[in-house]
Amino acid sequence: MAVTLYHWWGSTCSRKARTALAEKGVDWDSVHIDLHQFENWAPWYVKIHPNGVVPAMDHDGRIIIESNAILEYIDETFDGPELKPVNTWERANMRVWMDKSEHVLHKNMHLISHNNHHAHRWGEYAAKHGQEALMEKVRSQPDLQRRSDEIHNSDGISDEVVAFAVERVKDQMSMIEKDLERAPWITGDTFSLADIAVLPFVDRFKANGYGEEISEAKRPRLAEWFARIQERPSVKEAYSFMDPDLEAC
Amino acid sequence: MAVTLYHWWGSTCSRKARTALAEKGVDWDSVHIDLHQFENWAPWYVKIHPNGVVPAMDHDGRIIIESNAILEYIDETFDGPELKPVNTWERANMRVWMDKSEHVLHKNMHLISHNNHHAHRWGEYAAKHGQEALMEKVRSQPDLQRRSDEIHNSDGISDEVVAFAVERVKDQMSMIEKDLERAPWITGDTFSLADIAVLPFVDRFKANGYGEEISEAKRPRLAEWFARIQERPSVKEAYSFMDPDLEAC
Numbered sequence: 001m002a003v004t005l006y007h008w009w010g011s012t013c014s015r016k017a018r019t020a021l022a023e024k025g026v027d028w029d030s031v032h033i034d035l036h037q038f039e040n041w042a043p044w045y046v047k048i049h050p051n052g053v054v055p056a057m058d059h060d061g062r063i064i065i066e067s068n069a070i071l072e073y074i075d076e077t078f079d080g081p082e083l084k085p086v087n088t089w090e091r092a093n094m095r096v097w098m099d100k101s102e103h104v105l106h107k108n109m110h111l112i113s114h115n116n117h118h119a120h121r122w123g124e125y126a127a128k129h130g131q132e133a134l135m136e137k138v139r140s141q142p143d144l145q146r147r148s149d150e151i152h153n154s155d156g157i158s159d160e161v162v163a164f165a166v167e168r169v170k171d172q173m174s175m176i177e178k179d180l181e182r183a184p185w186i187t188g189d190t191f192s193l194a195d196i197a198v199l200p201f202v203d204r205f206k207a208n209g210y211g212e213e214i215s216e217a218k219r220p221r222l223a224e225w226f227a228r229i230q231e232r233p234s235v236k237e238a239y240s241f242m243d244p245d246l247e248a249c
Numbered sequence: 250m251a252v253t254l255y256h257w258w259g260s261t262c263s264r265k266a267r268t269a270l271a272e273k274g275v276d277w278d279s280v281h282i283d284l285h286q287f288e289n290w291a292p293w294y295v296k297i298h299p300n301g302v303v304p305a306m307d308h309d310g311r312i313i314i315e316s317n318a319i320l321e322y323i324d325e326t327f328d329g330p331e332l333k334p335v336n337t338w339e340r341a342n343m344r345v346w347m348d349k350s351e352h353v354l355h356k357n358m359h360l361i362s363h364n365n366h367h368a369h370r371w372g373e374y375a376a377k378h379g380q381e382a383l384m385e386k387v388r389s390q391p392d393l394q395r396r397s398d399e400i401h402n403s404d405g406i407s408d409e410v411v412a413f414a415v416e417r418v419k420d421q422m423s424m425i426e427k428d429l430e431r432a433p434w435i436t437g438d439t440f441s442l443a444d445i446a447v448l449p450f451v452d453r454f455k456a457n458g459y460g461e462e463i464s465e466a467k468r469p470r471l472a473e474w475f476a477r478i479q480e481r482p483s484v485k486e487a488y489s490f491m492d493p494d495l496e497a498c
Contacts (some may be wrong), residue, residue, distance in 0.1 A: 062338045076339045082329055088326045095318040104394075120470045145353075145417060168394060198378040 003028040006048060007055040008035045009243045012106060013067035014055045014199035018241060019196045020071050022234035024080035030246060032244050036121055051143040057124040068098045071193045093179075093187040097194035105172055105201035108165035112208050114157045116127040122154065169205055173213055176202075182223035183227075195229060202226055203239070252277040255297060256304040257284045258492045261355060262316035263304045268445045269320050271483035273329035281493050285370055287386040289483050300392040317347045319476035320442045334439040342428075342436040343443040354421055364408045364459070371403065375449035403407060418454055419475035421463055422471060425451075429470035432478075444478060451475055452488070 005028050007014035021028055023196070033039045033054050041052045049056040049065050057064045057073070059173055064073050075083040089194070100225055110118075126134040138154065141147040176198065178187050186194040216223040229235055254277050256263035270277055282303050284286045290301045298305040298314050306313045306322070309477070312487040313322050333340050359367075375383040387403070390396040425447065428435050435443040451463055453469070465472040478484055 064341045066345050069341040071345055073337055073341040088322055092313045092318040092322040095321055096315050099315060
């Protein structure tokens with residue numbers, strides 16, 4: 001049995017996959033994809049992941065893509081603790097949160113991070129290689145929806161759009177706070193894929209300067225959950241994976 | 250055991266839920282939500298589904314929302330044929346298609362249907378009740394992202410946006426065609442939730458005038474799959490559910 005993860009050290013969805021692999025105790029080989037150099041859009045990688053995003057997982061020659069599908073695959077395929085509740089109603093809530101992690105939290109966090117991080121990264125590349133080289137890279141993004149969105153956002157995102165995105169993430173933080181009234185984990189007494197799926201975005205919201213939104217004063221259950229989940233060995237392992245290129249310097 | 254489905258006869262996601270219920274042989278009570286009268290945004294319904302969309306399912310007093318989570322719930326909770334493959338790699342592909350049914354197919358089909366159907370429906374309401382009454386309804390949409398999108402689109406969608414959406418759906422049709430090279434169903438030899446999830450959008454693409462895209466001449470495997478799946482009793486039952494208000498006339 002051989003597992004290879006194609007991922008980037010700081011990517012939210014890569015962290016989801018690494019956390020689940022660590023929970024199950026799966027050994028895996030790392031292929032680090034340098035998003036700063038747009039390696040995710042290189043032809044060799046697009047053969048693995050047709051949308052040119054990370055992560056992708058190779059298990060004995062079969063490729064699995066999309067972080068939520070990867071999480072369910074890891075849980076269903078490998079030994080180790082079950083990462084979903086026994087109760088099917090709790091499982092339904094788990095899947096609603098997994099879906100929102102991608103299509104509400106990730107989507108809006110991408111907008112929140114854009115001006116400070118993504119645009120900055122693009123600017124660095126253009127400063128080094130020229131604007132035309134940058135745009136050539138952008139046009140190599142294989143997913144036409146993402147390409148269109150990226151080109152649309154390439155001059156920066158308005159304060160109004162960012163503010164709207166921040167409000168949408170705050171809504172979700174309040175919903176997590178409410179769900180944690182019932183039990184210690186998001187969908188009940190079982191630590192589940194839902195906790196793994198939303199964590200990177202709680203973490204990233206804080207990294208973007210919104211730590212107050214997950215403070216004890218504002219959302220005490222979310223704050224306690226956030227402190228507690230970071231004590232799990234799987235989370236420590238998944239989030240401490242550092243850029244191997246930096247280590248080599 | 251009591252199951253109640255809150256749904257609309259013609260809604261794509263309601264059809265997903267009804268097909269899965271029929272496959273499993275589950276008896277259910279119908280609460281028909283009249284989207285033309287914006288009943289989905291009525292306070293009593295928003296207590297059931299906080300986003301004000303259909304379907305929602307009540308099983309013994311517990312509410313399950315989001316069509317993909319409902320599909321998995323139906324499969325995991327009720328007796329009857331298993332609607333997912335045994336092989337976990339095929340299951341991962343099933344979940345990728347379920348995700349795309351919602352976030353690629355549904356999203357783009359909504360844009361394609363807008364000018365001909367949604368805008369028309371809004372216009373009818375405004376003609377009858379006045380523009381201010383319509384906008385009051387729109388502002389009662391509880392999901393702020395959807396509300397913002399609807400207001401943005403309320404004057405109609407440009408030809409350019411529609412053309413882009415049509416191309417995105419065509420991409421997906423080609424991907425289904427390619428997956429059907431392997432086996433008779435989308436993710437393999439097992440009829441699965443993936444087939445149930447994409448069907449309403451293949452059907453709706455045809456209803457929007459793009460039947461040629463699923464013709465034998467253009468995509469023979471998709472055309473054969475589309476003809477074959479419509480012979481299933483579950484599909485006949487789910488898609489023949491008609492507007493009870495019309496029947497009463």
